[in-house]
Amino acid sequence: MLRRPDFLWVYAIVFIAFLYGPVLLMPLFSLNDGNFATFPLKGFTLRHYSSMAANTSMILALENSLKIAVVVSVVSTGLGIPAALALTRFRLPGSRSIVSFMMLPLVIPSIVMGVALLVIILKFLGIQLSLWTVAAGHILICLPYCMSVLMSRLEGFDPSLEEASRDLGCNAWQTFVRVTLPLAMPGVISSLLMGFIISFDEFVIAFFLTGTENTLPVYLYSQLRFPNKLPGTLALGSLILLVSAVLVVVAEIIRKRGVQSGNPGDL
Amino acid sequence: MTQTAPIIAMSGLVKRFGTLTVLHGIDFNIERGEFFSLLGPSGCGKTTLLRILAGIEQPSEGALLIDGQSMSGVPANKRPTNMVFQSYAIFPHLNVEENIGYGLKNIAISRAEAAERVAEAISLVKLEGLGKRNAHQLSGGQRQRVALARALVCRPKVLLLDEPLSALDKKLREEMQLELRALQRTVGITFVFVTHDQEEALTLSDRIAVMDRGHVLQIDTPRGLYERPANRTVAEFIGSMNLFSGRVTRIDPDGTVEIEGAEGTFRGTARSGFKAGDAAVAAVRPERIRINAAAPEAGANGVSARLQASSYLGDRSLHVLTSTASGQQITVQSGPSAEDMPAAGAGGLWLHWPTDAGLILPD
Amino acid sequence: MVGYQGAEGLTSAVTTASIERPAERPAGPRSDPAVIRKRLAGFGLLAPALVLMFMMLALPVVALVLMSFWTQSGFELDRSISLENYRQLVAPSDETTWWYGIPFPLAYPVPAILMLKSLAMSLVATIAVIAVSYPMAYFMAFRVTRHKALWIILITIPFWTSYLLRVFSWKIVLGFNGAINSGLKAMGLIEEPLEFLLYNPTAVVITLAHAWVAFAILPIYVSLEKIDRNLLEAASDLGDSRLKRFFRITLPLSAPGTIAASLLVFIPTVGDYVTPALVGGPGGTMIGSLVQDLFLKQNNAPLGAAVSIVMMLIIAVLVLLFLWAIGYGKLRARRS
Numbered sequence: 001m002l003r004r005p006d007f008l009w010v011y012a013i014v015f016i017a018f019l020y021g022p023v024l025l026m027p028l029f030s031l032n033d034g035n036f037a038t039f040p041l042k043g044f045t046l047r048h049y050s051s052m053a054a055n056t057s058m059i060l061a062l063e064n065s066l067k068i069a070v071v072v073s074v075v076s077t078g079l080g081i082p083a084a085l086a087l088t089r090f091r092l093p094g095s096r097s098i099v100s101f102m103m104l105p106l107v108i109p110s111i112v113m114g115v116a117l118l119v120i121i122l123k124f125l126g127i128q129l130s131l132w133t134v135a136a137g138h139i140l141i142c143l144p145y146c147m148s149v150l151m152s153r154l155e156g157f158d159p160s161l162e163e164a165s166r167d168l169g170c171n172a173w174q175t176f177v178r179v180t181l182p183l184a185m186p187g188v189i190s191s192l193l194m195g196f197i198i199s200f201d202e203f204v205i206a207f208f209l210t211g212t213e214n215t216l217p218v219y220l221y222s223q224l225r226f227p228n229k230l231p232g233t234l235a236l237g238s239l240i241l242l243v244s245a246v247l248v249v250v251a252e253i254i255r256k257r258g259v260q261s262g263n264p265g266d267l
Numbered sequence: 268m269t270q271t272a273p274i275i276a277m278s279g280l281v282k283r284f285g286t287l288t289v290l291h292g293i294d295f296n297i298e299r300g301e302f303f304s305l306l307g308p309s310g311c312g313k314t315t316l317l318r319i320l321a322g323i324e325q326p327s328e329g330a331l332l333i334d335g336q337s338m339s340g341v342p343a344n345k346r347p348t349n350m351v352f353q354s355y356a357i358f359p360h361l362n363v364e365e366n367i368g369y370g371l372k373n374i375a376i377s378r379a380e381a382a383e384r385v386a387e388a389i390s391l392v393k394l395e396g397l398g399k400r401n402a403h404q405l406s407g408g409q410r411q412r413v414a415l416a417r418a419l420v421c422r423p424k425v426l427l428l429d430e431p432l433s434a435l436d437k438k439l440r441e442e443m444q445l446e447l448r449a450l451q452r453t454v455g456i457t458f459v460f461v462t463h464d465q466e467e468a469l470t471l472s473d474r475i476a477v478m479d480r481g482h483v484l485q486i487d488t489p490r491g492l493y494e495r496p497a498n499r500t501v502a503e504f505i506g507s508m509n510l511f512s513g514r515v516t517r518i519d520p521d522g523t524v525e526i527e528g529a530e531g532t533f534r535g536t537a538r539s540g541f542k543a544g545d546a547a548v549a550a551v552r553p554e555r556i557r558i559n560a561a562a563p564e565a566g567a568n569g570v571s572a573r574l575q576a577s578s579y580l581g582d583r584s585l586h587v588l589t590s591t592a593s594g595q596q597i598t599v600q601s602g603p604s605a606e607d608m609p610a611a612g613a614g615g616l617w618l619h620w621p622t623d624a625g626l627i628l629p630d
Numbered sequence: 631m632v633g634y635q636g637a638e639g640l641t642s643a644v645t646t647a648s649i650e651r652p653a654e655r656p657a658g659p660r661s662d663p664a665v666i667r668k669r670l671a672g673f674g675l676l677a678p679a680l681v682l683m684f685m686m687l688a689l690p691v692v693a694l695v696l697m698s699f700w701t702q703s704g705f706e707l708d709r710s711i712s713l714e715n716y717r718q719l720v721a722p723s724d725e726t727t728w729w730y731g732i733p734f735p736l737a738y739p740v741p742a743i744l745m746l747k748s749l750a751m752s753l754v755a756t757i758a759v760i761a762v763s764y765p766m767a768y769f770m771a772f773r774v775t776r777h778k779a780l781w782i783i784l785i786t787i788p789f790w791t792s793y794l795l796r797v798f799s800w801k802i803v804l805g806f807n808g809a810i811n812s813g814l815k816a817m818g819l820i821e822e823p824l825e826f827l828l829y830n831p832t833a834v835v836i837t838l839a840h841a842w843v844a845f846a847i848l849p850i851y852v853s854l855e856k857i858d859r860n861l862l863e864a865a866s867d868l869g870d871s872r873l874k875r876f877f878r879i880t881l882p883l884s885a886p887g888t889i890a891a892s893l894l895v896f897i898p899t900v901g902d903y904v905t906p907a908l909v910g911g912p913g914g915t916m917i918g919s920l921v922q923d924l925f926l927k928q929n930n931a932p933l934g935a936a937v938s939i940v941m942m943l944i945i946a947v948l949v950l951l952f953l954w955a956i957g958y959g960k961l962r963a964r965r966s
Contacts, residue, residue, distance in 0.1 A: 008765065008769040009773065011766070012770075012773075015765075015766045016784060019788055021803075022800055022802070022803045023788070023791075023799045026799055036812075037805070037807070037808065039816045040812075040816045079678050082675035083675065083676050083680070085675055086672040090675070091672075098676065101683065107894065109897065109900060109901025109918065111921055111922065111938070112901055112938050112941070113690070115935065115938055116693065117686065119697050120690040120693040123707075123931070139686070140682075143683065172671075194790065201792035201793065203793065203794040203904065220795075221794060234802075237792075240791075240792055240795060244787075247790075248783070248787050248790045252782075252786060256779060321863075322867075323867070342866070343866040344867070345869075348867070349868065350864070352860045356864035359883070373874075374869065417868065
């Protein structure tokens with residue numbers, strides 16, 4: 001029985017078009033055989049993509065971004081797992097305030113975190129800016145996201161499963177390895193992927209904290225002001241969008257399957 | 268429209284969800300001022316039927332009249348019915364008074380009158396002094412009272428109740444049953460009450476419709492359902508019943524029917540017309556069976572059985588036996604005292620019951 | 631359900647962070663050694679993340695505050711404590727600068743004007759975001775019956791993809807040689823490109839609204855999805871029409887998610903500088919642009935720090951005022 005399209009259906013379709021339309025122009029023009037992002041389209045080409053292979057500074061920036069994103073996602077998830085466990089499984093006094101504090105980076109403008117980190121790194125600690133400082137800044141903004149993914153996963157299954165494991169003779173560590181971690185695994189994987197995506201796409205903090213080496217978004221930003229570099233920029237942007245979208249879909253599917261297999265009764 | 272016409276008339280109500288049919292042609296009437304229950308196991312369609320009465324669901328086919336008016340195309344907010352939801356559906360952002368007065372904002376009455384009616388309803392359900400409480404500060408029983416008052420304050424012609432007592436613990440549920448019955452007598456409104464608890468339905472109702480898999484199996488008074496179940500399903504659902512299957516061998520002119528099966532030959536009264544050779548069951552309530560050491564006289568109902576276990580329940584004892592012939596389990600209820608109990612582990616016992624205690628039902 | 635739990639965690643975290651902080655009463659007697667041991671273990675697990683957050687969030691903010699009391703003259707950084715930067719932000723002048731008919735009698739009016747402008751632009755963008763996302767969230771919660779997961783993924787993808795690219799895409803749309811102009815020209819509707827499309831506050835607001843809309847839908851969706859359908863049926867049963875029911879039940883019950891969503895959008899956008907830098911032009915600059923400029927171009931980090939601190943304080947005060955007003959409004963509604 002199909003519901004007849006009504007106002008809200010029309011609205012939803014227009015909305016999706018609004019949400020994706022501008023972004024999808026990027027891959028559209030990146031495949032266009034022209035040097036400007038203009039209509040009418042001139043013809044199909046892949047030359048903007050093939051020329052990227054020769055762009056060494058871009059490849060370097062890509063390598064930097066990948067390195068940072070891997071480190072950041074692993075460290076954030078690694079710190080997030082015990083913290084999420086503590087906040088969901090131990091009745092700690094003041095845990096709500098602690099969660100609020102941990103979630104602060106979500107509501108502080110990135111520029112403030114960027115300049116605050118810049119000040120303490122340069123003026124107080126006297127450390128040189130490098131990819132490491134970028135990674136540190138990224139951990140700060142990834143941690144709240146990783147924590148909320150992990151916490152909702154841990155809250156999503158019955159704690160009595162862990163109590164049953166203790167009852168059957170496992171100690172705390174064995175229970176974690178044999179029950180908690182396997183059940184939380186979808187959350188852990190999606191936390192890793194989300195941490196990776198956020199770090200890989202992050203620009204503002206990287207812009208302030210990077211030294212002589214660029215990350216990919218910083219490189220991209222530097223290219224945006226040169227009109228003659230536009231087609232290459234579009235091709236690069238399209239690839240970044242594609243990779244991010246694929247990772248998001250994978251992360252969501254893993255989490256969904258985890259929810260289904262881990263606890264059928266719970267949504 | 269005369270006052271004696273039924274308050275609710277249903278004819279041929281069918282409800283389908285996609286390819287699944289949950290109600291197969293419901294036809295019956297509910298009389299004015301009745302306490303009427305829809306009783307059945309979960310998934311039998313009783314809640315769907317109630318929601319069709321409320322206008323929350325629309326029937327796929329069939330006609331529904333409430334107080335003589337066709338309800339076809341009349342949305343829930345325009346119907347002379349109000350509902351008490353199973354979850355109570357207390358609005359969490361409003362306090363007790365605001366919840367109870369919710370529906371009055373949709374009726375053209377003065378603020379003073381509305382306040383008066385809310386106060387009246389609060390005292391009717393014994394919630395005096397709790398008017399300013401928030402929803403989350405209420406106990407389960409109090410929430411149930413708020414839901415009841417909220418529906419009654421609108422003075423519906425029919426009050427619909429969807430398992431309103433199922434979330435309460437046993438003691439509170441029994442208290443509320445009495446209160447609900449008294450309340451219905453006080454306000455005189457027709458109540459349509461959905462439940463899966465046969466004891467609750469028997470306690471509360473004037474009449475009960477027993478439903479199963481989208482069909483109404485029988486509509487009768489509590490006594491009628493218990494003593495004269497129309498078929499095997501009703502017999503099993505209302506109270507407990509021992510059933511012995513067989514085939515009809517004899518039909519007497521006085522309505523007594525005899526069947527023969529693995530456990531023996533049984534005689535009992537029948538409501539429906541049988542002919543020789545029909546499949547049938549002999550049904551007998553546990554409390555109508557007597558345990559004896561000797562076989563019954565020729566022609567009387569009797570089953571040879573072995574005692575498996577007895578349990579003492581204070582006011583009575585229950586005995587579980589197995590038939591010697593087929594191993595079928597038989598439940599017998601006796602008085603609580605020791606002399607009512609046969610010796611444990613004794614073999615070769617006989618179960619007797621009089622012809623008028625046996626019912627012959629179509630199988 | 632895909633994305634649902636994550637969004638819920640996020641929302642509840644943000645809502646509790648910014649709206650309510652009830653004192654938690656932990657269960658069990660304080661003196662029970664088992665309870666104490668369990669708590670110590672809990673804090674032990676929490677410690678690495680908490681210490682890191684403290685070192686990387688709390689300490690840098692303290693450093694930023696400290697720096698705002700230093701002064702920069704040329705290449706010299708004076709580390710003595712002074713209020714000079716703050717004085718500079720509010721120092722009066724006889725010469726009044728006018729901006730949209732509002733007088734700014736300040737010697738250095740740029741920060742004050744940009745602050746007000748940023749707040750106004752963010753406010754408009756936030757209102758636009760909520761107005762656009764609420765119907766979409768409503769659609770997803772109440773109209774989508776099949777393939778719900780697909781819709782959620784569709785909304786989630788932009789949520790996680792590059793903010794920089796989402797903003798940049800509007801430059802392609804609105805630019806002098808952009809999609810709209812070249813499209814209209816190709817269709818023969820205009821002769822010359824429309825210059826008013828890009829490099830102005832409107833372009834910034836549109837872009838901000840588009841870039842942040844995905845952040846707002848999920849919290850609103852979660853709060854709508856959580857509404858017990860029985861409550862809506864009860865409202866209808868008690869005589870509400872669909873419209874009345876929306877205003878009496880749906881809207882009030884989705885308020886927490888909607889408020890969280892508006893804060894999630896408003897607070898970060900006030901300080902945004904990517905959007906003004908890419909599509910704002912000279913007329914579309916915001917307070918974030920000034921902070922970035924002071925730190926990276928004018929080499930006046932102390933003044934930049936002071937501007938950042940003042941910005942944070944103003945945002946915090948406004949948010950608290952807003953929440954207080956909402957709470958107050960509810961209280962008043964209760965009484966009547």
